[in-house]
Amino acid sequence: xxxxxAEIKELEAKAKEVRRLIIKMIAExxxxxxxxSLSATDLITALYFSVLxxxxxxxxxxxxxxxxxxxxxxxxxxxxxxxLSGYFxxxxxxxxxKLGSFLQxxxxxxxxxxxxxxxxxxQGLSVALGMSLAAKIDxxxxxxxxxxxxxxxxxxxxxxxxxxxAHHKCDNICAILDYNGFQIDGEVQDxxxxxxxxxxxxxxxxxxxxxDGHNMKQILSAFQEAKKIKExxxxxxxxxxxGKGVSFMENVVxxxxxxxxxxxxxxxxxxxx
Amino acid sequence: MTEMLYQRDVYGKTLAxxxxxxxxxxxxxxxxxxxxxxxxxxxxxxxxxFNFGVAEQNMIASSxxxxxxxxVVFVSTFAMxxxxxxxxxxxxxIAYNNFNVKIVASHAGITVxxxxxxxxxxxxxxxxxxxxxxxxxxxxxxxxxxEAVLAAVNIPGPFYIRLGxxxxxxxxxxxxFKLGEAQVLIESKDIAIIACGxxxxxxxxxANNLLKRGVKAGVINVHTIRPLDSKSLLDAVxxxxxxxxxxxxxxxxxxxxxxxxxxxxxxxxxLVRVGIKNRFGQSGEPxxxxxxxxxxxxxxxxxxxxxxx
Numbered sequence: 001x002x003x004x005x006a007e008i009k010e011l012e013a014k015a016k017e018v019r020r021l022i023i024k025m026i027a028e029x030x031x032x033x034x035x036x037s038l039s040a041t042d043l044i045t046a047l048y049f050s051v052l053x054x055x056x057x058x059x060x061x062x063x064x065x066x067x068x069x070x071x072x073x074x075x076x077x078x079x080x081x082x083x084l085s086g087y088f089x090x091x092x093x094x095x096x097x098k099l100g101s102f103l104q105x106x107x108x109x110x111x112x113x114x115x116x117x118x119x120x121x122x123q124g125l126s127v128a129l130g131m132s133l134a135a136k137i138d139x140x141x142x143x144x145x146x147x148x149x150x151x152x153x154x155x156x157x158x159x160x161x162x163x164x165x166a167h168h169k170c171d172n173i174c175a176i177l178d179y180n181g182f183q184i185d186g187e188v189q190d191x192x193x194x195x196x197x198x199x200x201x202x203x204x205x206x207x208x209x210x211x212d213g214h215n216m217k218q219i220l221s222a223f224q225e226a227k228k229i230k231e232x233x234x235x236x237x238x239x240x241x242x243g244k245g246v247s248f249m250e251n252v253v254x255x256x257x258x259x260x261x262x263x264x265x266x267x268x269x270x271x272x273x
Numbered sequence: 274m275t276e277m278l279y280q281r282d283v284y285g286k287t288l289a290x291x292x293x294x295x296x297x298x299x300x301x302x303x304x305x306x307x308x309x310x311x312x313x314x315x316x317x318x319x320x321x322x323f324n325f326g327v328a329e330q331n332m333i334a335s336s337x338x339x340x341x342x343x344x345v346v347f348v349s350t351f352a353m354x355x356x357x358x359x360x361x362x363x364x365x366x367i368a369y370n371n372f373n374v375k376i377v378a379s380h381a382g383i384t385v386x387x388x389x390x391x392x393x394x395x396x397x398x399x400x401x402x403x404x405x406x407x408x409x410x411x412x413x414x415x416x417x418x419x420e421a422v423l424a425a426v427n428i429p430g431p432f433y434i435r436l437g438x439x440x441x442x443x444x445x446x447x448x449x450f451k452l453g454e455a456q457v458l459i460e461s462k463d464i465a466i467i468a469c470g471x472x473x474x475x476x477x478x479x480a481n482n483l484l485k486r487g488v489k490a491g492v493i494n495v496h497t498i499r500p501l502d503s504k505s506l507l508d509a510v511x512x513x514x515x516x517x518x519x520x521x522x523x524x525x526x527x528x529x530x531x532x533x534x535x536x537x538x539x540x541x542x543x544l545v546r547v548g549i550k551n552r553f554g555q556s557g558e559p560x561x562x563x564x565x566x567x568x569x570x571x572x573x574x575x576x577x578x579x580x581x582x
Contacts, residue, residue, distance in 0.1 A: 066341075066342075068338075109370050109371075115341045116337055116338065116341050116366070116370055117365065117366070117369050117370050118365075118366075119365065120361050120365040120366070122330075123330075123334040123337075123361075123362055123365065123366050124334075126330070126331045126332075126333075126334030126335040126337075126338065126362075126366075127334055127335065127337050127338040127341070127366065128338060129331070129335045129338060130334070130335035130336060130337060130338020130339040130340070130341070130342070131338040131339070131341060131342055132338070133299075133323060133335070133338070133339060134299075134338065134339050134341075134342030134343070134344055135342070137299065137320060137321060137344070138342070156330070157330040157331060157334065157362070160325075160328035160330055160331035161331045161334070161335070163326075163328070164325060164326070164328065164331055164335070167326075168323070
């Protein structure tokens, strides 16, 4: 399946809009996780605006594809795509992390469009597995997408789920790994290296695809490829840049979990014009 | 002759019955389906049963995904692993979402017996009752196990139901189970004995013996530890001179703590805890262990006598 230049351009423009919202809402909140939100932006923008079968007017639609953000700290990204998809008004984004807001610091079921809370790392692939098994029982053809972080897959629970999803031949699961190379304490390869990663997932019985996670064509192709794989779950290992799109945040570990100051936010928004 | 039943036998049969009535019921186990008796459901409904292997964290977190798609999920393994190994998954992914997941764990307490301490959950009530949204039931016998499971199916949200390993005597002449409603088995006069699980039978034996010694002790079965029926407990304790709380669990954080929290503000009575006192379990036969850990009717009697005198 090929994609028109117009479609790619449109998604790229949408991703820029999402990045602007991420900066605005985290700056307003005064805390949050910009680095990993920005690194996964292109992946999740493509998912919500080109791949996912969903309808914001009917969030509980039985036939909807499921999306679960296992790396819950990057919820500003999720909230941005949900708002732009019409699940709630964009102005709500500025209530992020405030008392009484339905936009909690980590994903919460009270947010329209969020199915299952997350935040404690390593559990999301299991949640996706449960959704996948429910689809099998109900003989439904919806697909289940799950975004994980690279530091997150150091959790043992992920590998329990990886083993089980292959065992049950969950070909309706498409996991997405935001491989930006950084975690809170530093570079992933220094803290607890993951390589050889493609081989690990293959050894666990998965179909594994490696892509540039900022290249829209590659992202869309990977999602299409995943749909065609039978009898196996698929993981898209997406090489990304932490803080992507904002020069002074790129590959700066400090921005894993620090909000930009007012001045930094203005500068960032200037770069995202 | 008193009827003796395995609570887990009753659980397995009840689950299979429910499976016939409700197509939305899905059952998960972690390589202990023979012991927990979920195998009875698995045999009849293989398409709605998933064995997760020895991977409790994955099992518990996956139950949330199934529940998010409208399933009523029963999750079973030993109490130690359901509540200890996977506590974070229970807290963050089941209870926080208020999902319709029923954790029915067997082999709780020291009556696990010869397997020893690693398999004897004596902290599980404490671990589960501190979690918001979680309802905690400790059935006292076989028939009450069925009643508890049926109640859990009909009430949306997460439950923890604690079952033991050995056969337990059926407690006669008790009222029908109602979630959150303590059962007064004997009215309290001098002393109130409050118990749950296997300790209810010991409490009844103790009360009978105490009567012969001139002490009128009441017995209250608190099968629902959360939500706790504090109002009727206050009424039931009435004008007693003291309370003995009995549980096959650590004296910290379980039924005794729940009772203390509920009653001390209103009823500053002397309360003595019959439970496991800052020790781990060990190998032994269930009866030997109950004796070793001072969880017999004689222990209840001596504590009650000291309060009554």
